[in-house]
Amino acid sequence: xxxxxxxVIGVANLCKCYGDVKAVDxxxxxxxxxxxFGMLGPNGAGKTTTIEILEGLREPDSGAVTVFGMDVxxxxxxxxxxxxxxxxxxxxxxxxxxxxxxxLFGSFYEHRLPTKQLIDAVDLGERARARxxxxxxxxxQRLSIALALVNDPELIFLDEPTTGLDPQARRSLxxxxxxxxxxxxxxxxxxxYMEEAAELCDRVAIMDHGHILEMGTVPELIGRRFKxxxxxxxxxxxxxxxQLGKLQGVTRAAQEDGQTVLYSSDVAGTIGTxxxxxxxxxxxxxxxGIRQATLEDVFLDLTGRALRD
Amino acid sequence: MNTLLRLTVANMKSLVRDRAAxxxxxxxxVMFVLLFGVLFSGSGDSKVSVGFVDQDGTAVSxxxxxxxxxxxxxxxQTGTLDDEKAAMQRGDVSAVIVIPKGLGEAVGxxxxxxxxxxxxxxxxxxxxxxxxxxxxxxxxxxxxGFNLQLAGGSAxxxxxxxxxxxxxxxxxxxxVPSILAMALMQLGVFAAVPLVQQREKGILKRIGATPLARxxxxxxxxLLRLVVAAVDAVLILGIGIAVFNVQIVGxxxxxxxxxxxxxxxxxxxxxxxxxxxxxxxxxxxVVQVVQMPLMFLSGIFFPFDFMPSFLRTVAxxxxxxxxxxxxxxxxxxxxxxxxxxxxxxxxxxxxVVCLAISARSFSWE
Numbered sequence: 001x002x003x004x005x006x007x008v009i010g011v012a013n014l015c016k017c018y019g020d021v022k023a024v025d026x027x028x029x030x031x032x033x034x035x036x037f038g039m040l041g042p043n044g045a046g047k048t049t050t051i052e053i054l055e056g057l058r059e060p061d062s063g064a065v066t067v068f069g070m071d072v073x074x075x076x077x078x079x080x081x082x083x084x085x086x087x088x089x090x091x092x093x094x095x096x097x098x099x100x101x102x103x104l105f106g107s108f109y110e111h112r113l114p115t116k117q118l119i120d121a122v123d124l125g126e127r128a129r130a131r132x133x134x135x136x137x138x139x140x141q142r143l144s145i146a147l148a149l150v151n152d153p154e155l156i157f158l159d160e161p162t163t164g165l166d167p168q169a170r171r172s173l174x175x176x177x178x179x180x181x182x183x184x185x186x187x188x189x190x191x192x193y194m195e196e197a198a199e200l201c202d203r204v205a206i207m208d209h210g211h212i213l214e215m216g217t218v219p220e221l222i223g224r225r226f227k228x229x230x231x232x233x234x235x236x237x238x239x240x241x242x243q244l245g246k247l248q249g250v251t252r253a254a255q256e257d258g259q260t261v262l263y264s265s266d267v268a269g270t271i272g273t274x275x276x277x278x279x280x281x282x283x284x285x286x287x288x289g290i291r292q293a294t295l296e297d298v299f300l301d302l303t304g305r306a307l308r309d
Numbered sequence: 310m311n312t313l314l315r316l317t318v319a320n321m322k323s324l325v326r327d328r329a330a331x332x333x334x335x336x337x338x339v340m341f342v343l344l345f346g347v348l349f350s351g352s353g354d355s356k357v358s359v360g361f362v363d364q365d366g367t368a369v370s371x372x373x374x375x376x377x378x379x380x381x382x383x384x385x386q387t388g389t390l391d392d393e394k395a396a397m398q399r400g401d402v403s404a405v406i407v408i409p410k411g412l413g414e415a416v417g418x419x420x421x422x423x424x425x426x427x428x429x430x431x432x433x434x435x436x437x438x439x440x441x442x443x444x445x446x447x448x449x450x451x452x453x454g455f456n457l458q459l460a461g462g463s464a465x466x467x468x469x470x471x472x473x474x475x476x477x478x479x480x481x482x483x484x485v486p487s488i489l490a491m492a493l494m495q496l497g498v499f500a501a502v503p504l505v506q507q508r509e510k511g512i513l514k515r516i517g518a519t520p521l522a523r524x525x526x527x528x529x530x531x532l533l534r535l536v537v538a539a540v541d542a543v544l545i546l547g548i549g550i551a552v553f554n555v556q557i558v559g560x561x562x563x564x565x566x567x568x569x570x571x572x573x574x575x576x577x578x579x580x581x582x583x584x585x586x587x588x589x590x591x592x593x594x595v596v597q598v599v600q601m602p603l604m605f606l607s608g609i610f611f612p613f614d615f616m617p618s619f620l621r622t623v624a625x626x627x628x629x630x631x632x633x634x635x636x637x638x639x640x641x642x643x644x645x646x647x648x649x650x651x652x653x654x655x656x657x658x659x660x661v662v663c664l665a666i667s668a669r670s671f672s673w674e
Contacts, residue, residue, distance in 0.1 A: 055518050056518065057514060057518055057674075080518065080519060081520050083518075085515070085518035087515050088511075092510075092515060093323055093512065095322065095323045096322060096323065103315075104315055104319050107312045107315045108516075108519040108521040109519070109520060131326070
């Protein structure tokens with residue numbers, strides 16, 4: 001989206017070690033006002049460490065980190081007044097009710113939204129008097145978003161907001177995030193899920209082993225790596241891999257989750273030669289299909305492994 | 310409302326809505342008092358043991374002896390003055406009645422129409438006012454009866470009351486301050502568990518992401534526990550007084566001060582434990598490992614003098630020994646293990662050291 005004025009987040013050459021492990025190793029990026037910025041990567045990639053440094057929960061070892069143009073280590077209290085934070089861990093005072101928790105967290109801030117408005121915003125009206133321990137996973141996640149919004153923040157951090165949610169709860173959370181963006185909020189989120197990044201984020205950074213491997217809009221990221229489309233089918237052991245690579249138009253063959261994927265610049269030619277090969281060997285490729293390359297493919301190509309490992 | 314208070318109220322609600330926590334913080338000590346009170350207050354109290362010393366050795370003094378021996382609730386034990394005073398100091402008898410030399414002579418003179426008088430000596434312990442009142446009543450009745458019989462009411466035989474501090478107090482009176490000390494120890498040490506739990510669940514971290522100052526987070530925990538300490542003290546003392554007639558002699562301010570100092574010292578110990586424990590399971594286990602020996606090796610349930618010498622040595626290293634000691638001294642005039650000032654200094658020392666270690670090592674996530 002548009003990046004007018006000063007960025008809300010500026011990170012330059014950030015490093016953070018835990019003992020010998022370089023959790024974040026020379027990361028730089030900016031997030032503009034009103035932008036939804038996603039960090040994508042497997043567990044241990046350094047996403048959470050990066051986001052927690054921005055939230056003022058950890059100190060960077062080196063590098064310049066600013067939020068609203070202010071240094072995070074020196075201005076943490078005033079930054080905290082203006083950001084909203086949702087952490088991976090959901091549970092909060094399990095025996096307090098939704099209303100009590102929102103009232104309590106509201107009291108920590110100089111400026112706050114009315115509890116009723118927050119409850120309506122995340123659609124928890126019917127559970128307002130329920131103790132947080134009795135909420136479903138999706139409701140707890142919505143509560144933790146409401147808690148992140150309690151001070152009407154300009155910038156909201158969401159750390160894996162939909163991990164462990166069922167598809168329906170995930171959809172409703174996506175709608176919430178889109179609503180935030182529509183109201184001009186800036187959002188930085190981390191996720192494992194490619195669809196989520198593709199659905200929500202204006203720009204995505206792919207992170208692994210403490211480095212940002214690639215950054216840009218989703219179409220940019222795909223376009224940069226894949227001019228081809230993908231032909232996929234259930235892996236058939238009878239089809240030798242070396243022969244698949246030689247089919248017409250195939251630039252690369254890969255195995256993902258029990259499927260064989262052939263990246264092809266000539267889909268019709270690839271399928272034609274594939275079926276001929278299968279016919280020769282008297283086998284039939286099941287669930288044959290064609291798709292565009294996705295972020296998942298980009299990730300696999302960049303890191304050599306699937307994201308959810 | 311102040312955020313500190315709001316946070317304290319939030320912690321309080323969490324505690325009150327957690328049945329298990331509620332049981333351990335409030336009902337467990339109350340149960341303890343009731344159980345121990347019933348166990349130890351039953352049989353012994355029906356008869357009052359009194360030392361009887363006859364220094365006169367006349368027919369009259371034998372008569373007086375018989376008069377006391379005829380009182381059903383008294384159990385007389387005769388001996389020399391030194392023996393009986395020692396017995397009283399040990400707590401074997403509640404009072405000592407002495408018939409001085411010359412009583413028989415005075416009675417003889419007054420019967421012959423001469424003016425003469427003598428006085429029984431009565432040693433009582435004023436801190437055990439219930440028993441003392443009973444004995445005073447009996448002694449007065451018997452001497453009045455004697456005077457009436459002898460000389461138509463003129464005071465030939467008087468009572469000369471002296472006080473003697475008995476070093477041993479009734480078992481229940483010993484136990485009530487001990488159980489209060491135990492409850493304060495437990496509320497402090499057990500505070501480690503919710504703290505570790507809140508850290509493990511990320512609650513501490515989540516609050517760290519708000520502008521709330523960290524001292525308020527700690528402060529609300531301390532405030533909550535001090536409120537619990539006050540409630541525990543009122544409950545335990547209330548039951549001791551109302552159900553088991555324990556006499557509380559110290560002033561409220563001194564007792565209150567000790568309750569908060571004790572709670573503070575063990576709270577600091579709890580914080581220190583929380584600094585080194587990572588998971589809730591670890592915390593519940595270690596807290597038991599810490600509180601059990603404290604409870605049983607600290608001379609709070611067994612009088613210090615009755616403990617084998619190696620246990621006494623162990624107990625001298627445990628802070629709970631000194632909290633129990635201080636509370637007993639202030640509340641029921643108990644035997645001192647150490648002077649009150651030393652007790653207070655040791656507790657304050659534990660508080661400062663544990664707090665300093667926690668401040669250095671406590672991690673918020």
